[in-house]
Amino acid sequence: MTDRLRAMALLGVAAVIMTGCSTADPSVSSTASSTPTYSPPGMSSPASASTEPEPEPELDHSSPASLHVLVNKQHPLDPADYAPEDLSVPDVPSSRTSLELRAEAAGAAEELFAAAAADGVELTLLSAYRSYAYQQGTYGGWVQKYGQAEADRISARPGFSEHQTGLAMDVGAASGACALEQCFGDTGEGAWVAEHAAGHGWIVRYPEGAEQTTGYSPEPWHLRYVGTQAAADVVASGGVLETAWGFEAAPDYAS
Numbered sequence: 001m002t003d004r005l006r007a008m009a010l011l012g013v014a015a016v017i018m019t020g021c022s023t024a025d026p027s028v029s030s031t032a033s034s035t036p037t038y039s040p041p042g043m044s045s046p047a048s049a050s051t052e053p054e055p056e057p058e059l060d061h062s063s064p065a066s067l068h069v070l071v072n073k074q075h076p077l078d079p080a081d082y083a084p085e086d087l088s089v090p091d092v093p094s095s096r097t098s099l100e101l102r103a104e105a106a107g108a109a110e111e112l113f114a115a116a117a118a119d120g121v122e123l124t125l126l127s128a129y130r131s132y133a134y135q136q137g138t139y140g141g142w143v144q145k146y147g148q149a150e151a152d153r154i155s156a157r158p159g160f161s162e163h164q165t166g167l168a169m170d171v172g173a174a175s176g177a178c179a180l181e182q183c184f185g186d187t188g189e190g191a192w193v194a195e196h197a198a199g200h201g202w203i204v205r206y207p208e209g210a211e212q213t214t215g216y217s218p219e220p221w222h223l224r225y226v227g228t229q230a231a232a233d234v235v236a237s238g239g240v241l242e243t244a245w246g247f248e249a250a251p252d253y254a255s
């Protein structure tokens with residue numbers, strides 16, 4: 001079920017409950033509102049019902065398997081060695097074999113690549129799911145080579161990488177131009193991605209001008225899957241995940 005359908009289903013349920021509520025005996029209504037089952041805000045008080053906004057479906061930002069989990073330098077995955085259970089290989093052009101994403105993200109990646117191709121824009125998948133162990137090796141290598149301070153600037157610590165969720169991917173131009181470089185944003189492919197990603201449930205996770213909030217330099221190639229409804233909401237509130245979801249800025253690690 002998509003986010004939009006889930007939201008519509010919730011609103012439908014709410015509408016049914018509200019209709020019943022308006023004709024119900026107040027004592028029955030107050031009993032109902034004390035039960036732990038779902039009830040829309042304002043039900044037990046008609047006065048507040050008119051002032052409170054429609055109930056929004058709650059997004060889960062902490063469970064590692066949630067499509068809306070927030071991962072940054074202040075919010076590692078918990079457990080740190082989390083691994084998704086529904087990884088699959090999206091059917092898209094790829095620089096390496098067997099790059100994997102969570103099933104729903106893989107389907108959305110196929111849609112995004114197909115829509116790009118229909119517009120004459122040829123994308124390639126450069127990176128997708130990366131395991132805790134893989135990130136341990138990568139980050140550890142940088143620490144050995146440059147020390148921790150420099151390693152933290154160019155690589156996520158294991159357990160802190162959004163790639164470990166299986167909901168993030170790095171995309172590039174099929175031509176190879178500006179692969180994993182800032183200038184990707186200036187290519188036709190990068191511009192297409194910036195304009196169309198959200199329509200397929202993806203957001204450009206580390207946009208320009210948000211380094212102090214996201215903790216990362218702009219990465220026009222790094223996309224995060226959140227679903228079409230959440231992506232539209234993030235874009236509408238400025239395009240920065242931390243801000244849109246009400247989190248503090250995460251410029252650096254806690255320690």
Ligand SMILES: [Zn+2]
Nearest residue numbers: 168169170222
């Ligand atoms: Zn990335």
